[in-house]
Amino acid sequence: MDSMDSMDLVAIPRFMGHNTDAHDQHLTTMNTQTTHLLSKLIAESKTRKKLRLSSQLDQSSDANVLKSDGITNDEASGEDIAEPNEGTHEDNSEEAEEDKQNEDIDEEMSEDMSEVVDTELDSNNFAIIGEVKKAKIIKLETITDKWITKPVIFERDIKNSKNLDEFSDVIDEQMMDLLSKNRINRLFPVQQQVIPYLVKCLNNSHIIRPKDVCVCSPTGSGKTLSFVIPIVQYLRKRVVTKVRVLVVLPVRDLAVQVFQVFHTYCQKTSLKVGLVVGHKSFDEECHSIVRKSVDGLNYHSLVDILVATPGKLVDLIQRADGFSLRHLEILVLDESDRMVSELQFNWLQEIESSVFGNNRKHHCFCSIDGTDNDSQLNRYHVSNECCCLNNRSVNSKPIHKILFSATLSTDPEKLKFISLFEPILFMVSSDPTSSTSGNTSNPTKHLVPEELKEFMIIAKEDRKPLIVWYLMEVLKYRKVLCFTGSVENSHRLYSLLKEMSGLVIAEFSSKLSAKRREKLLNRFVCEKIDLIICSDIFARGLDIDGINYVICYDPPRNETQYIHRVGRTARAGNQGTAITLVTPTQLSHFNIISRRIHKRSDCKDKSELQIEKMVVKESQLKPQLSKYKSALNKLSLYIKVDAKKKQIMKRNFKH
Numbered sequence: 001m002d003s004m005d006s007m008d009l010v011a012i013p014r015f016m017g018h019n020t021d022a023h024d025q026h027l028t029t030m031n032t033q034t035t036h037l038l039s040k041l042i043a044e045s046k047t048r049k050k051l052r053l054s055s056q057l058d059q060s061s062d063a064n065v066l067k068s069d070g071i072t073n074d075e076a077s078g079e080d081i082a083e084p085n086e087g088t089h090e091d092n093s094e095e096a097e098e099d100k101q102n103e104d105i106d107e108e109m110s111e112d113m114s115e116v117v118d119t120e121l122d123s124n125n126f127a128i129i130g131e132v133k134k135a136k137i138i139k140l141e142t143i144t145d146k147w148i149t150k151p152v153i154f155e156r157d158i159k160n161s162k163n164l165d166e167f168s169d170v171i172d173e174q175m176m177d178l179l180s181k182n183r184i185n186r187l188f189p190v191q192q193q194v195i196p197y198l199v200k201c202l203n204n205s206h207i208i209r210p211k212d213v214c215v216c217s218p219t220g221s222g223k224t225l226s227f228v229i230p231i232v233q234y235l236r237k238r239v240v241t242k243v244r245v246l247v248v249l250p251v252r253d254l255a256v257q258v259f260q261v262f263h264t265y266c267q268k269t270s271l272k273v274g275l276v277v278g279h280k281s282f283d284e285e286c287h288s289i290v291r292k293s294v295d296g297l298n299y300h301s302l303v304d305i306l307v308a309t310p311g312k313l314v315d316l317i318q319r320a321d322g323f324s325l326r327h328l329e330i331l332v333l334d335e336s337d338r339m340v341s342e343l344q345f346n347w348l349q350e351i352e353s354s355v356f357g358n359n360r361k362h363h364c365f366c367s368i369d370g371t372d373n374d375s376q377l378n379r380y381h382v383s384n385e386c387c388c389l390n391n392r393s394v395n396s397k398p399i400h401k402i403l404f405s406a407t408l409s410t411d412p413e414k415l416k417f418i419s420l421f422e423p424i425l426f427m428v429s430s431d432p433t434s435s436t437s438g439n440t441s442n443p444t445k446h447l448v449p450e451e452l453k454e455f456m457i458i459a460k461e462d463r464k465p466l467i468v469w470y471l472m473e474v475l476k477y478r479k480v481l482c483f484t485g486s487v488e489n490s491h492r493l494y495s496l497l498k499e500m501s502g503l504v505i506a507e508f509s510s511k512l513s514a515k516r517r518e519k520l521l522n523r524f525v526c527e528k529i530d531l532i533i534c535s536d537i538f539a540r541g542l543d544i545d546g547i548n549y550v551i552c553y554d555p556p557r558n559e560t561q562y563i564h565r566v567g568r569t570a571r572a573g574n575q576g577t578a579i580t581l582v583t584p585t586q587l588s589h590f591n592i593i594s595r596r597i598h599k600r601s602d603c604k605d606k607s608e609l610q611i612e613k614m615v616v617k618e619s620q621l622k623p624q625l626s627k628y629k630s631a632l633n634k635l636s637l638y639i640k641v642d643a644k645k646k647q648i649m650k651r652n653f654k655h
């Protein structure tokens with residue numbers, strides 16, 4: 001073989017055969033040849049790799065130049081070029097969002113591991129043929145919209161709240177009275193920024209089309225009042241009752257909570273608030289929202305503000321006679337990242353069809369980009385063909401969209417379905433020294449409340465129930481909310497702790513009726529229940545008075561889940577503690593989540609970003625070991641009996 005080309009074959013003798021001299025000599029010659037060929041192959045592979053990398057670099061810089069010129073990759077090349085940090089069109093569920101976060105975490109973990117793997121290979125003296133190391137992924141620079149990189153920034157610390165009197169030019173007297181009656185005497189940082197902005201926007205909405213608003217602020221920072229106050233003040237001037245405001249939330253309990261806040265602040269006004277979450281029969285809910293006129297020819301709306309979950313709202317739009325959103329002016333999406341990830345249920349399209357009636361022909365993407373001035377101009381003069389939320393409703397006012405979340409997604413791939421108009425972003429500062437507006441290098445960074453104390457306990461799986469027992473019985477923790485990874489885990493922990501301790505424990509699940517859940521929560525608030533065990537369905541948005549501790553019995557899958565779970569405590573400027581139980585194998589995953597949440601520009605040492613460890617020694621758990629073992633035995637017996645019962649029921653059902 002004189003010349004080597006890419007198709008050359010290399011024979012590597014694997015079978016050594018008998019150990020004769022001739023054979024040895026032959027082998028030595030073969031080995032020298034093989035080594036020679038291998039080094040040639042490696043050299044060639046390196047050259048090819050270099051060429052490939054440089055051509056990729058050329059492509060990526062071309063793509064960036066094109067993008068900054070306002071030309072998309074698709075337009076430039078006619079092909080789809082996948083960009084890092086962008087979701088795919090199919091990523092519609094929250095799981096997909098979580099999967100993406102999990103993939104990032106996996107990637108970070110594999111980066112951490114790669115050095116270890118390399119040294120292990122070398123130390124074992126393996127012959128390295130060709131490319132052993134993974135080719136480095138070249139990250140293209142992401143071009144982020146200005147509205148995301150230049151948000152209005154406010155402080156995280158709730159201690160920086162301001163007296164209500166300072167806002168007398170924004171908040172009217174009637175509202176001031178209601179606020180002080182409800183013991184709201186100061187405005188929290190997010191409210192100081194968002195309320196004046198929204199009040200001004202809504203007052204001028206008949207002259208200037210308001211910018212759509214996105215708000216990213218930590219859990220318990222008072223986001224609900226930030227939209228309730230301006231909306232109630234604005235609607236108070238209305239004459240005829242029509243559904244002008246729609247607030248959509250992902251789950252029933254949250255919707256009920258927001259409904260109650262609206263109800264409180266609509267007192268002494270003629271405004272009516274409706275709730276559609278399936279808490280009553282369909283007919284009853286319909287009759288509370290819309291009614292036939294006396295002559296039987298028309299329908300009247302009975303509500304000005306409608307609070308709903310997506311599923312029940314779609315039901316109402318499709319089945320309720322006389323219901324329409326033709327007069328909708330404001331659409332609020334609370335927990336918006338979750339709402340956007342639920343778009344696969346078509347709730348947004350249903351809203352559009354209810355707003356535009358039969359004029360709606362197809363789903364429209366007229367406002368994918370929020371920065372291009374020409375397209376903004378066009379959006380003021382949207383053609384008759386346009387039928388997305390960018391257009392005007394029948395009352396000729398465009399729909400003003402307001403999005404809130406503690407973990408707001410600024411992923412343009414997802415937001416484009418909401419068709420945001422010249423959006424403005426309000427977000428909490430991760431840097432305490434920053435001013436009220438400025439550049440942010442990390443627009444998607446989400447924070448936990450300033451008042452939250454965080455700990456982790458490293459323990460084996462079988463010691464975790466004992467640790468919860470220790471925290472409750474020995475350290476006397478009370479008003480504790482404990483999150484597990486599944487309903488089964490909740491039930492298992494509940495049964496074990498009931499056997500082992502004299503604690504008053506409740507298991508909270510979606511199987512419980514709304515009334516029963518409300519009763520349990522009331523007892524918990526009155527300190528008649530020490531511990532509530534639940535799965536993640538209650539991690540978002542629930543505002544339960546005075547939760548002191550959150551225990552993450554199973555560690556969170558990603559930072560979004562962590563932020564919402566621990567956000568049930570340390571609310572409204574109160575102190576709170578979160579403790580996460582992690583097994584040794586889960587530790588590196590959890591450390592990455594912690595690093596991502598606590599990352600600061602001034603901190604270079606990774607270990608500083610890790611959550612503090614709390615140590616519970618085996619000797620401290622010992623006194624309870626025998627009780628724990630007998631509780632485990634009883635539990636396994638229950639599980640067997642349960643499984644048998646299910647089998648019998650299944651058999652009977654078949655016959």
Ligand SMILES: Nc1ncnc2c1ncn2[C@@H]1O[C@H](COP(=O)(O)OP(=O)(O)OP(=O)(O)O)[C@@H](O)[C@H]1O
Nearest residue numbers: 184186187188219220221222223224406541543572
């Ligand atoms: N200005 C204020 N003064 C005192 N308490 C307030 C004020 N604003 C809100 N609160 C209280 O703070 C608590 C948390 O408010 P809210 O539920 O609006 O938080 P959030 O930011 O929406 O949290 P999450 O992201 O978890 O839904 C509520 O009990 C609310 O009554």
